[in-house]
Amino acid sequence: MDKVIAWTQKKIEGTVILPASKSESNRALVLSALAGGGMPENLSDSDDTRVLAEALKQAGGLVDVGHAGTSMRFLAAYFALREGVWELTGSERMKQRPIKVLVEALWELGAKIEYLGKEGFPPLWIGNSVLKGERTISLDAAVSSQYISALMMIAPLLKGGLVIDLKGKVISADYIRMTAEMMRCFGVNTRFEGKRVLIPEGVYAPVSFRVSADWSAASFFYELLAITEEGEIFLPGLYIDSLQGDARQVDLWRQLGVTTEKVVGGVRLSANSDRVARFEADLSGMPDVALPVIVACCLSDTPFHLTGLDTLYIKECDRVMAVTREAGKLGYGLQIPARGELCWDRVRNACTTLEIDTYQDHRMAMAFAPAGVRYCGLIVRDADVVSKSFPGFWEQYDHLVM
Numbered sequence: 001m002d003k004v005i006a007w008t009q010k011k012i013e014g015t016v017i018l019p020a021s022k023s024e025s026n027r028a029l030v031l032s033a034l035a036g037g038g039m040p041e042n043l044s045d046s047d048d049t050r051v052l053a054e055a056l057k058q059a060g061g062l063v064d065v066g067h068a069g070t071s072m073r074f075l076a077a078y079f080a081l082r083e084g085v086w087e088l089t090g091s092e093r094m095k096q097r098p099i100k101v102l103v104e105a106l107w108e109l110g111a112k113i114e115y116l117g118k119e120g121f122p123p124l125w126i127g128n129s130v131l132k133g134e135r136t137i138s139l140d141a142a143v144s145s146q147y148i149s150a151l152m153m154i155a156p157l158l159k160g161g162l163v164i165d166l167k168g169k170v171i172s173a174d175y176i177r178m179t180a181e182m183m184r185c186f187g188v189n190t191r192f193e194g195k196r197v198l199i200p201e202g203v204y205a206p207v208s209f210r211v212s213a214d215w216s217a218a219s220f221f222y223e224l225l226a227i228t229e230e231g232e233i234f235l236p237g238l239y240i241d242s243l244q245g246d247a248r249q250v251d252l253w254r255q256l257g258v259t260t261e262k263v264v265g266g267v268r269l270s271a272n273s274d275r276v277a278r279f280e281a282d283l284s285g286m287p288d289v290a291l292p293v294i295v296a297c298c299l300s301d302t303p304f305h306l307t308g309l310d311t312l313y314i315k316e317c318d319r320v321m322a323v324t325r326e327a328g329k330l331g332y333g334l335q336i337p338a339r340g341e342l343c344w345d346r347v348r349n350a351c352t353t354l355e356i357d358t359y360q361d362h363r364m365a366m367a368f369a370p371a372g373v374r375y376c377g378l379i380v381r382d383a384d385v386v387s388k389s390f391p392g393f394w395e396q397y398d399h400l401v402m
């Protein structure tokens with residue numbers, strides 16, 4: 001499905017129902033499975049959470065997670081712990097997203113895992129492993145925090161627990177903290193000593209964890225207000241004091257003209273025209289808000305220099321390439337000064353087409369949607385890719401904009 005966006009010039013004002021957090025849901029599902037009971041409440045309706053929930057019910061056999069990276073990484077560790085034989089695969093893109101760091105760590109614990117395709121990438125064969133604990137493993141923390149979260153969650157079930165030494169730059173660190181916080185909710189206390197994570201042997205309690213609204217999904221509505229420079233949006237169920245690190249995006253958007261107010265039952269976003277002359281940020285802690293920030297800066301004519309984008313190359317698509325190419329169609333000349341960086345110095349060329357490709361990436365579709373309020377008739381190709389994290393996105397977007 002392609003989506004044509006025609007803004008009716010109405011004021012952006014209303015309530016947006018966000019999906020439940022995909023990251024909280026996926027952790028809650030794995031932790032409940034490891035606890036041997038308890039059903040998380042208010043689970044995300046995203047494709048990624050759905051495939052994980054189904055996979056956790058399987059006693060073995062073929063499991064295809066599609067585009068769901070978190071589900072792939074969490075399941076690799078979970079299946080290695082469980083009895084049974086699995087073939088764990090995903091979409092063509094998933095077969096290009098690395099998993100070597102996690103597989104090598106699991107091998108060190110005694111897992112029997114084989115690559116069924118290219119070395120270092122899914123699909124994986126995982127079978128009847130007996131994992132050993134009471135050891136320290138070292139892990140490259142600069143590729144994906146999901147490997148670390150995956151290991152942390154199974155660690156209490158290993159005899160003697162596990163110590164994980166994080167090597168190199170620790171990216172997406174708030175996701176590691178979210179994992180530790182959620183493990184605590186399920187009864188296991190993890191300790192951090194600098195770049196060392198200490199997980200004791202323990203037993204998870206089958207609690208009924210309630211998932212809250214998704215901060216990463218909120219970023220596209222911040223973006224919309226940053227572009228329109230006026231309007232207000234109420235986001236029920238979103239709390240500043242959240243387990244999700246993306247709650248810290250509040251500070252980024254303040255610099256781009258959107259303020260956040262804590263109100264009863266959620267937060268209210270308000271737009272103004274007060275923004276920094278040049279936006280600079282290291283987004284290595286918040287990779288999922290990078291695309292909406294980039295498109296918001298371009299469309300609000302705010303030059304920017306972003307660093308810490310190294311992990312964007314291995315997401316659902318190569319997001320650095322994809323956003324540079326698609327913003328380029330609208331005439332914005334983005335530049336890549338070094339790997340993991342992106343900048344824009346207000347270089348404007350002619351707009352060549354209003355057709356935006358989305359590269360099977362939900363965040364590409366959602367990040368370019370707000371551009372439709374500046375470019376009437378903008379077409380977002382394969383708009384249904386949003387179901388990976390936010391199936392109701394277009395419904396929520398339409399009632400605000402069209």
Ligand SMILES: O=C(O)C1=C[C@@H](OP(=O)(O)O)[C@@H](O)[C@H](O)C1
Pocket residue numbers: 022023024070143144145146149171172175287288311
């Ligand atoms: O653990 C998680 O829930 C996630 C971690 C992040 O990935 P990386 O650690 O690979 O950056 C993030 O981009 C992803 O959407 C969700």
Ligand SMILES: C=C(OP(=O)(O)O)C(=O)O
Pocket residue numbers: 048067068069070071288315316363389
């Ligand atoms: C990177 C993402 O997800 P995953 O890695 O779980 O596929 C995302 O949702 O933007």
